[in-house]
Amino acid sequence: MAAENDKSRLDDAARAGWLYFIAGHTQDEIAKMLQVSRASAQRLVSLCLAERLITFRLEHPIAACMELAARLKERFDLVHCEVVPADPAAPQAVAGIAERCANLLDSTLRSETPVIVALGTGRAVRAAVERVTPIDRPNHQIVSLVGNISADGSASFYDTVGRLADRTGARHYPMPLPFLMSSEDERNKMVRIEPIAKVKAVAAKADLRLVGIGQMDQKAQVHIDGFVTRDELFEMMRLGAIGEITGWAYDAKGRLLKAGTNKRLTSIPPEVPAKATTIGAAVGAAKVPAIAAALNGRLINGLITDEATARAILER
Amino acid sequence: MAAENDKSRLDDAARAGWLYFIAGHTQDEIAKMLQVSRASAQRLVSLCLAERLITFRLEHPIAACMELAARLKERFDLVHCEVVPADPAAPQAVAGIAERCANLLDSTLRSETPVIVALGTGRAVRAAVERVTPIDRPNHQIVSLVGNISADGSASFYDTVGRLADRTGARHYPMPLPFLMSSEDERNKMVRIEPIAKVKAVAAKADLRLVGIGQMDQKAQVHIDGFVTRDELFEMMRLGAIGEITGWAYDAKGRLLKAGTNKRLTSIPPEVPAKATTIGAAVGAAKVPAIAAALNGRLINGLITDEATARAILER
DNA sequence: TTCTCGCCTGAGCTATTGCTCATAGCTTGG
DNA sequence: CCAAGCTATGAGCAATAGCTCAGGCGAGAA
Numbered sequence: 001m002a003a004e005n006d007k008s009r010l011d012d013a014a015r016a017g018w019l020y021f022i023a024g025h026t027q028d029e030i031a032k033m034l035q036v037s038r039a040s041a042q043r044l045v046s047l048c049l050a051e052r053l054i055t056f057r058l059e060h061p062i063a064a065c066m067e068l069a070a071r072l073k074e075r076f077d078l079v080h081c082e083v084v085p086a087d088p089a090a091p092q093a094v095a096g097i098a099e100r101c102a103n104l105l106d107s108t109l110r111s112e113t114p115v116i117v118a119l120g121t122g123r124a125v126r127a128a129v130e131r132v133t134p135i136d137r138p139n140h141q142i143v144s145l146v147g148n149i150s151a152d153g154s155a156s157f158y159d160t161v162g163r164l165a166d167r168t169g170a171r172h173y174p175m176p177l178p179f180l181m182s183s184e185d186e187r188n189k190m191v192r193i194e195p196i197a198k199v200k201a202v203a204a205k206a207d208l209r210l211v212g213i214g215q216m217d218q219k220a221q222v223h224i225d226g227f228v229t230r231d232e233l234f235e236m237m238r239l240g241a242i243g244e245i246t247g248w249a250y251d252a253k254g255r256l257l258k259a260g261t262n263k264r265l266t267s268i269p270p271e272v273p274a275k276a277t278t279i280g281a282a283v284g285a286a287k288v289p290a291i292a293a294a295l296n297g298r299l300i301n302g303l304i305t306d307e308a309t310a311r312a313i314l315e316r
Numbered sequence: 317m318a319a320e321n322d323k324s325r326l327d328d329a330a331r332a333g334w335l336y337f338i339a340g341h342t343q344d345e346i347a348k349m350l351q352v353s354r355a356s357a358q359r360l361v362s363l364c365l366a367e368r369l370i371t372f373r374l375e376h377p378i379a380a381c382m383e384l385a386a387r388l389k390e391r392f393d394l395v396h397c398e399v400v401p402a403d404p405a406a407p408q409a410v411a412g413i414a415e416r417c418a419n420l421l422d423s424t425l426r427s428e429t430p431v432i433v434a435l436g437t438g439r440a441v442r443a444a445v446e447r448v449t450p451i452d453r454p455n456h457q458i459v460s461l462v463g464n465i466s467a468d469g470s471a472s473f474y475d476t477v478g479r480l481a482d483r484t485g486a487r488h489y490p491m492p493l494p495f496l497m498s499s500e501d502e503r504n505k506m507v508r509i510e511p512i513a514k515v516k517a518v519a520a521k522a523d524l525r526l527v528g529i530g531q532m533d534q535k536a537q538v539h540i541d542g543f544v545t546r547d548e549l550f551e552m553m554r555l556g557a558i559g560e561i562t563g564w565a566y567d568a569k570g571r572l573l574k575a576g577t578n579k580r581l582t583s584i585p586p587e588v589p590a591k592a593t594t595i596g597a598a599v600g601a602a603k604v605p606a607i608a609a610a611l612n613g614r615l616i617n618g619l620i621t622d623e624a625t626a627r628a629i630l631e632r
Numbered sequence: 633t634t635c636t637c638g639c640c641t642g643a644g645c646t647a648t649t650g651c652t653c654a655t656a657g658c659t660t661g662g
Numbered sequence: 663c664c665a666a667g668c669t670a671t672g673a674g675c676a677a678t679a680g681c682t683c684a685g686g687c688g689a690g691a692a
Contacts, residue, residue: 010376011401014376014378015378018374026647026649027648037673038672039650039672043670043671053374056338057370058330058338058364058370059368059369059370062334063338066331067338342679343678343679343680358680
């Protein structure tokens with residue numbers, strides 16, 4: 001009896017679903033066809049969905065990205081996640097995620113109410129800033145999370161804060177410090193001086209932090225860019241460093257190391273767990289362990305990456 | 317440029333479609349996520365559908381039936397078509413289509429305004445009548461399209477009109493004639509007498525005709541039931557008869573034959589093309605040519621059959 | 633460069649859908 | 663056989679979606 005009823009009910013649900021999704025009829029029409037009230041027709045359509053009698057298949061590369069993003073968001077409890085299609089021609093290409101980062105910055109900066117945006121390191125972040133749509137928002141504030149004086153004393157080539165300020169008319173707070181100080185004491189002294197304390201204070205109130213994620217291996221960007229020496233890099237690797245965010249090295253579980261260069265870093269340390277929306281932007285197989293660690297350690301609560309990287313992170 | 321734009325537009329459409337159909341968000345939410353107006357979000361979802369980026373798959377036997385019905389309806393310009401799942405255990409089973417026929421009768425008879433229902437021959441029609449839900453509709457009229465006196469002079473076992481009248485309280489008009497008269501002259505004489513003319517007049521105004529379809533082969537129901545002799549059957553077959561509706565034999569193109577038993581038939585002839593809603597009800601591989609011919613000749617403008625038969629008709 | 637054409641956009645309205653609640657019918661247990 | 667509980671039903675309302683129209687923006691031609 002029950003089975004018979006259920007079966008005929010599911011049959012009707014399937015019919016209703018077919019008529020609704022495939023034939024494109026309204027529920028009113030379906031109700032008339034199946035000789036039931038509109039409310040019942042609606043229930044049948046719902047049932048068809050609930051029982052998974054009907055499935056949706058999105059035949060488009062984007063579909064996979066959307067699903068990966070949803071899974072990452074779920075798995076790591078993220079406030080924001082975007083996955084862009086990997087460019088087969090250039091697997092490490094930062095263009096795709098930069099576009100999304102720029103979009104994120106755009107929409108954040110579009111707000112009329114003052115917002116504070118903090119920027120970290122990374123090619124994606126730099127490229128993103130270049131793509132931000134100019135807009136006049138003098139009440140916003142842009143703050144740097146990392147020192148923009150490189151080892152040789154010159155201002156860093158990558159003045160992302162300044163560039164973004166140019167495009168928005170926002171006040172900006174570069175960090176007028178070298179990336180690394182020569183000793184822990186000196187670092188501690190410097191971060192207390194007025195201009196730096198001010199930058200720290202602004203950064204602490206940031207509404208959005210956009211940071212790159214670097215891997216700590218022989219091709220670590222912090223080394224290539226000359227911020228840390230080969231020896232410093234190797235020491236950090238020995239200490240378990242697997243990735244870095246704004247120069248702060250962390251291990252495979254996303255714990256910030258309390259030694260080595262981390263003691264002399266002037267960068268504003270990541271909050272753990274990230275309180276403000278902190279979006280990591282990174283792609284590439286080499287960065288997978290670093291990204292995964294940052295996610296697990298909750299150094300970041302948002303991620304913008306590409307399809308291949310997303311898949312690799314989820315498959316670990 | 318254009319291609320680039322189109323591509324990104326399709327990407328967005330895919331995103332919107334994914335968020336709408338798979339993630340189950342509202343278009344308002346999607347609009348916010350994609351940073352567009354709700355109207356645009358709606359357009360993206362439409363586009364996703366229009367571009368067939370998304371496809372619906374109904375994993376249920378009913379889905380195939382629905383599609384077959386839609387194709388039959390389209391192909392033969394039918395006012396009504398239903399296809400029921402074939403019962404693998406009993407390929408010739410009439411139960412499925414009888415249930416649908418009964419449902420059709422139910423909904424027709426449910427009307428408060430007087431309707432005229434005409435019934436033909438066939439196991440499905442008989443079984444359908446047995447399943448009709450009793451309802452009190454004294455103003456309806458039920459009329460028989462075929463004589464209910466069999467060759468031996470007794471009232472036919474299959475008094476469908478009477479049974480249906482019992483269940484509805486409707487007036488009914490059986491046809492008090494033998495199926496076949498002994499000659500054309502006699503037939504012409506009989507159909508002019510008052511009670512028969514009355515039945516014809518009512519039948520001509522029928523809102524719904526429900527008829528079985530018989531094949532004209534050695535297992536023809538009209539022969540098995542003893543209405544036509546073996547010789548008569550063979551003669552009709554020689555004349556090209558491939559099927560019959562209410563006894564009226566027609567050829568492979570659905571043209572009524574003007575010879576043989578058709579000259580002595582008392583049944584009310586099918587209107588060609590069918591004016592009233594005329595639903596054929598039949599299943600079985602043997603009946604496929606007969607059904608297809610009836611459809612092509614527009615002897616019927618509606619069909620209730622099963623999956624296997626529907627498929628065979630479409631594949632001819 | 634400026635004009636024109638045409639597509640895209642957003643506002644606002646209407647149709648459709650989803651949901652809630654009170655009711656009715658059915659099942660199950662006493 | 664009756665009563666109690668449960669599920670299904672239909673009315674009505676709030677939310678959502680679809681559509682039309684006027685206006686704007688950009689591409690392409692002069």
